[in-house]
Amino acid sequence: MEVSFAKEIEKLKLGEGETFHGEGILAVTKALLQSGVSYVGGYQGAPVSHLIDVMVQAAPELGDLGVHVEPCTNEASAAAMLGASIMYPVRGAVTWKSIVGTNVAADALSNLASPGVMGGALIVIGEDYGEGASVIQERSHAFAMKSTMWLMDPRPNLPSIVNCVERSFELSEASNTPVMMELRIRACHVQGSFETKDNVKPAISMNSLAEAAPHDYEQLAHPPVTFGHERKKTGERMDAARAFIAEHGLNEVFDGPQGDVGLIVQGGLYNALIRALSELGLADGAGNCDLPIMALNVVYPLVPDEILSFAKDKKAVLVLEEGQPEYIENEIGTIFRRAGCDVTLAGKDMLPMAGEYTSEVIGTGVGKFLREHLPKIGNRLSDESYAQEVEALREEAKALLVEPVPPRPPGFCTGCPERPFFAALKLTQQEIGPVHYSADIGCHAFATFAPFNFGNSILGYGMSLASNASVASFQQKRPIAVMGDGGFWHNGLLSGVTSRLLNGGDGILVIMKNGYTSATGTQEVISSPDKALKLEAADKSATDGETTIEDALKGVGVKWLRTVHTYKVAQMRDTLREAFKTPFNGLKVIVAEGECQLERQRRVKPIRAKALKAGERVQRTRFGVDEDTCTGDHSCIRLSGCPTLTIKTSTDPLKTDPVAHVNNGCVGCGLCGEVAHAATLCPSFWRADIVTNPGWRDRARAGLRRMLTGVRV
Amino acid sequence: MTDKAPFRILLAALGGEGGGVLMNWIVEAARASGHRVQATSVPGVAQRTGSTSYYIEIARKEALDAVLSLVPMPGRVDAVVCSELVEAARVMAAGFVSPRLTTLISSTARFYSTAEKIAMGDGRYDEANVRKAAEKMARDSYLLDLGQLATENGTFVSATMYGALCGSGVLPFDLEQARTVLGDARSQAGFDAAVAAVQRMKDGAAPEAPEAAESDPAPRPDLSDLPDGLRTVIGHGLDRLRDYQDDAYAETYRARANLLIASADLSDHRAVHALTEACRRLALWMAYEDVARVADLKTRPERFERIRDEVQLQPGQTLTVTEYLKPRAEEIADILPVPIGRRIMARVARGGGIPFTGRGIHVRSNGVIGYRMLRTMAAMKHLRRRSYRFAEEQRAIEDWLMSMQAALAHSPDFAMGLAELPRVLKGYSDTLQRGKTAYARIMQDIVRPAVAAGTEADTARWLRDAIGAALADDSHAKLEAVLAGQPPAPEIPNLKRVENV
Known part of the structure; x- marks a missing residue:
């Protein structure tokens, strides 16, 4: 990528007692170095791309630390990287966007969590949930529970996040278990400060090599030892984790005078809760609150003793848990029942099952809870008048504006080479009629919006071709699948192309070859144009001379293959028409070539500026x-x-x-x-x-x- | 609790406009002035033009341990700054602007959304409503064209948004502190200009008014007894048709307009409105665009002047202008005499064509050959009166005029609809063909039967629905539904504008 992170890299070098000012995800990056990681990997995706991007560019500067950095080709390969920590006392971290990335990584994670780790292993996940999310709304929590990995959800301020990273490695090592840390979008992007420490040089690293570990069958995720692993996960490792969490006070209790009730909140929601409580008049700006609050910086596993001790002498507790289903609430319910504790448990009965827990939502839920369980306070709350005030504001705006505000989803950039393809497809459909269109993840998914409105399904990254395998069997016209080069290398080549070839199926695949995974910030893929190609292309499309995708397709046996520059709209339309009409029965692949305009412009701008300055013809x-x-x-x-x-x-x-x-x-x-x-x-x-x-x-x-x-x- | 709350700022912008840069400036300035500050965003994917927002909380100086929130609360935001007018509408609709608390600063520049742009007529959001809402819903509101101010100062809208915010005086740190975080002279210039503009508004300068619309043509004593709007339209129409063909053709227009005027009751404002719109459509229709007209318009000196301005040509630069033309046999037939034109059209109908047509060509209109070629085409204007298309169009115009006269006499409401009907005849080639189909369907299914039966008044609503539907989508699915007697879908664009004129 042509973007420079020079400023960010400087921040990674701060030492003991200095102050870091910057973004949450960059603070995590710095915390990894302070924790002495030997290796870092990941797959890009908002909101965690920055971590990998900065580390990749910082690799030379961080050379003396010996940290190995790897931008992986998908989340499965990133998760598998953590395998280094199974048999060696090395700390490592990987990152991706969840839930989608965790889905892709799930196989490797299961196999990692089963034998467990010797060196601390941390998975930083960008929890893409709520406003601005671009993925399916599910929780990563389920993965932590099913694979028995620990899940951190730190309070969203930089010191707390950094502390959580450092503690995660210790927790991981103390319990031989990988740890996940979830950060919501706004926490990843939050601008704040923390006091830094020196970076720690890992004992084993690129600069300090180790011998191969001895063979130990116990560390393989393979029968029969997996049966023993299962017992360990839920037995000694879980016990060790709980002991560590309690001993180091990872969860925080903030006391309050109204001890009849209590609030248990995911750490990540703490700030929104405090704001809601101050709106209700129950807390001050500094977080001093009338009600006792337990902030869970570790949401899995819970420590039953901590929960019971918090609930002691209370009439009711409210669990504030974003997303569905209510795993934490259920677990607390079980803890209460087993202990014979009769504290009333409230949660999703007071708050909505689905959707983001903003201060507005939390305020309403807490108000309802207090009216029911602490009426002396609840009955004099102002939450209902606040709700009415907001409702009135919205009604008034609606009346004054008359028309609903037009939607404004993100779209293709100016000069995007993908847009011409969709113009060509629209023209083709005007001739031959509508066809089944399997969409995919990537910039090209913007073609699902107006003015193109393409797409009958989206089934996952690189999955478009696979998703119409059966559709083809009952369609009058051939279905078309579109994916980007990012999706092609992430998954599409194997799940889509080779599967279709194996089954001798018919169909049309279009691969948008723009040279990068552009939707996540133009990270490189294996078919990204190299320096020589870019130099040669100057201000033209540098993907023109790059043939890795075509070579791979030919290599696996694709017989009908065309590469068309996307700006040749008429030629693209003719090629599409041919693909739909040809008697050739088998997979037809059109590589729609045109370099990502953002990257091209970043490359071209300095060339032009230089030429203009030198008085050359431009x-x-x-x-x-x-x-x-x-x-x-x-x-x-x-x-x-x-x-x-x-x-x-x-x-x-x-x-x-x-x-x-x-x-x-x-x-x-x-x-x-x-x-x-x-x-x-x-x-x-x-x-x-x-x-x-x-x-x-x-x-x-x-x-x-x-x-x-x-x-x- | 409000006085102890941190100062809360919500920025609404479009992806790629530098909202993140603006957020970082505010953070840096707040920090430099000794405040604890937190900011965050939901920038989504890396692409452009989608709505995006940034949220900043600046703790009160004495509240160093304040817990700062990452999500804005409706009704609890101190300052809202928007880079675009409809984004201000979005923020208000979500309840973030409160008359108790909020200073609303918004650029009045419009960056039209796709939904507004793709309408076949005018799908633009009503700006006047946004201005009205801003005035009522904010404690203070400053609406000014921050985009224009940025362009004038060679910088980006982030700089003028920052200047406007600082100029409003609501921030807990002073202007000088705010300005120091700007690294370059252009940002500073944009900042200063916005500060000054907002301060002028604070001092009670009149809020920026939307630009005044159309200019009046030269006064014409012969039209002086007509109502204002009608007189203007006919004046423009006469100019247009003289320019298009000659004095005689302008006279034909005048005669046709007179026929319509004679049918209308000028004391009824609805009839006058229908008449005005009919005269407008008549002028545009009579000046239909054929290859001669297009070639003429493309080779006028004032057109090249306009392009020079639009591309911001600097002294010493050279400019070439290339046209994307694709004349088909149909367009050639249009301008040729009726018998030849008819033969070519018959050939086209059989699937044939004529050589050298139907292919896209690039013509350099300020090149020697291209310019001469276009001027030659423009000279074909003299063949126009005898041309195939001329005959066709005049026939259709006469047909519409007859119905129009009847409508003006019987039902001003129906006449208002019928006056708008030629609006569906738009574009070139396929687009025009689709428009003609829609026009013919509406004429045949609604207008002729109504005029024949004298049921214009009862049919007025249906006619307007049908026109709205015809302009709603180019597949004519909505039009077919309306013609089949179904009620129009409420979201048909343009319908409102056809109705509430």
Whole structure:
């Protein structure tokens, strides 16, 4: 990737007693180094991409620590990396986005958790839940329970997060168990400060090599020892973990005078709870609260003695647990029943089963709980008036705005090379009618939104082709599957392509070859163009000369294979038509090539700036629309969706509808012109080529044009 | 508790606009002035243009141990800053703007959402409502074009958003402290300009008004007895058609307009409105675009001037302009005399064509050859009166005029709809063909039967629904539903604008 993290890397080098200011996920990165990790791996995905990106770029600077850094090809390979900690006293950490990444990693995690670890093993998961989430709403908690790994959910401030990272390694080693730490999106991105320590050089590392461990069958996730592992996981390892958690006070109790009731909260929700309580008048800004609170920085396993001691002498406790189902509440219920404790347990009966627990939601739930179980306080609360106030604000806004606010989902960037493909597919469908479309994860999933509205299913990353294996058997027309190169290497080649070839199935696969996993921040894949290709391509698409994907496809036996540059809209439409109509029965793959525009622009900008400074000839292209000839039907926009192709009020006093307009963000990709041609739209598009520092040929031609046409430009 | 609460700022922006940069500036300035500060965001994926938000809490100086929240609470935000007007609407709709507490600062610039852009007519969100809501719902509101201010100062909207926020005086640190975190002169210039603009508004300068609309054509004594709007439209229409063809054609327009005027009751404002719209549509229709017109418009000096401005051409740079044209046999037939045109169209209908057409061509309109070629095409204007398309269009116009006269005489409501009907005739080639199909269907199923039976008044609503539906999607699925007698789906765009004029 062309983005530089130089500033962030400096922060990783801070020493004892200095202050780190920055983002949560970067604080985690620093905490890993302070914990003496020997290796770090992971698979990118918001909100944890930053961890891996920064580490990869920092590798040379951190060389003297000897930390091995590996951006893995998927979460399974990242999870499997933790295998290093099974037999060696080395600390390691991996990261990915959950729930999807944890799903992919699940096999390796089971096999890791069963034998357990010798060196501390930490999995940092970006819990993509609630507002802004881009994945299915499920909980990672289930994985911790089913594989018997411990799950941290620290209070969302930097000192607490950093402390949790450090304690996680100790907990992992004390109990021979991998530890997961979940950070919600906002916690990953939170800007805060903490006091740093020196980085710790690991005893075993790239710089300090070790002998191979002796063979120990006990450490293999293989029968018959797996039966013993199961007993250990739930026996001695669990006991050791509970002892460590209690001894080191990982969970925090904040006392309060109203001891008849208590609140048990996931650490990650603590700040939202305090804000809700201060709105109710039950806490001050510093967190001093009238009600006792137990903040669970470790949400699995619970320590029964801690829970029982907190519940002692209380009439009722409320568990604040985000997401479903209510694992923690159920576990606390079991703890109470087994101990014969008759404290009333409340939780999802007071708060919603699904959805993000914002302060607004929490306030309402706590209010309800207190009215029922501590009426002397509950009956004088202001939560209902707050709810009414907010409701009134929303109603008033709705009335004043009249229309509902139009949605604004993210979309393809200006100049994105994927958009032209979807224009071509739209044109193809206008000819042959609708086809079953299997969508995938990646930037191309934006084609599920207007103006393209493509997609009958999304089944997972790299799964589009696999997901229409059976659809093909009952469709009149061939179904089409689209995936990105990121998805192809993550999973698609094996789950989709080889499976289809093995079964001799028919079908069409389109691979968007833009050179990077762009949706997560343009991390490299195995088919990313190398430096030489980029240099050669200059301002053109650097993916043109890269053939790893094509070679792999040929290698596994794909017979019908075309590579088409996405900006050739008409050619792409013709290729698609051929794929749908050809008598060839078997897998047809179209590699839609066009380098990610973000990466290309980052590469091109400095080249241009340098040339301009040196007074060299530089040509820039942009497009425009003649408003005189535009009739305002906007069919170009429906086929393009480019952010810079927009509308404006016509200056023609007779026209009432807004006309199409290209704004200054245009990068001159040429899609609007190509679409106008391919779809026979209208003659309104023009292309302007502007030459700065023109040579004598340019100037002579310009002079001749002026003389013979009378046009001043 | 409000006075002890931290200062809470919600930033609403679009992905790629620098909201993160703005957030970091605020964090840095707050920290430099000795405040404890926390900020976070939900930036989602790395792509552009989606709504995104950032949330900042600055603890009161005395509250060093404050627990800061990561999620804004509705009704409990001190300052909201938006980079775009409809994002301000979104924030208000979610309940974050409170008249008790919130200072709302929003750019008035519009970055239209896809939903607004893809409508076949005018799908734009009503800006006046947002302004009205902002005024009512915020404690203080500052609406100004921060995007324009940024462009003028060669910087990004993040800098002017920051300036406007600081200029409003609500932050717990002063302007100078705020300004020091800006590293470059352009950001500072944008910041200063926004500070000044907001301070002018605080001092009671009139809030920025939306730009005034259309200019008046030259006064015409011969139209002076007509109502204002109608006079303006007819004036523009006459200019347009003289420019399009000649004085005689403009006179034809005048005569047609007179026929309509004669049918209408000028004391009924609905009839006047229908008449005005009908005269507008008539002018646009009569000046239909054929290859001669397009070539003419593309080679005018003022058009090249406009392009120079639009691409911000600097002295010393050279510019070439390339047109994307794809004339088909149909477009050639349009401008040729009726018998030849008819023969070509028959050939096209049989699946044939004529050589050198139907292919996309790139014409350099300010190049010597391209320019000459376009001027030659423009000169075909002189063939227009005898051309195939001219005959077709005049026939259709006359047909519409007849119905229009009847409508104006019988039902102003129906006439309002019928006046809008030519609006569905838009675009070129396939798009135009679809428009013609919709037009023909509405004429045949609704207009002719109503005019014949004299049931215009009862049919007015149906007609307007059908036009709204025809402009709602290019597959005509909604139109077919309305024609089949189903009630229109409530979300048909344009319907409102057809109705509430």
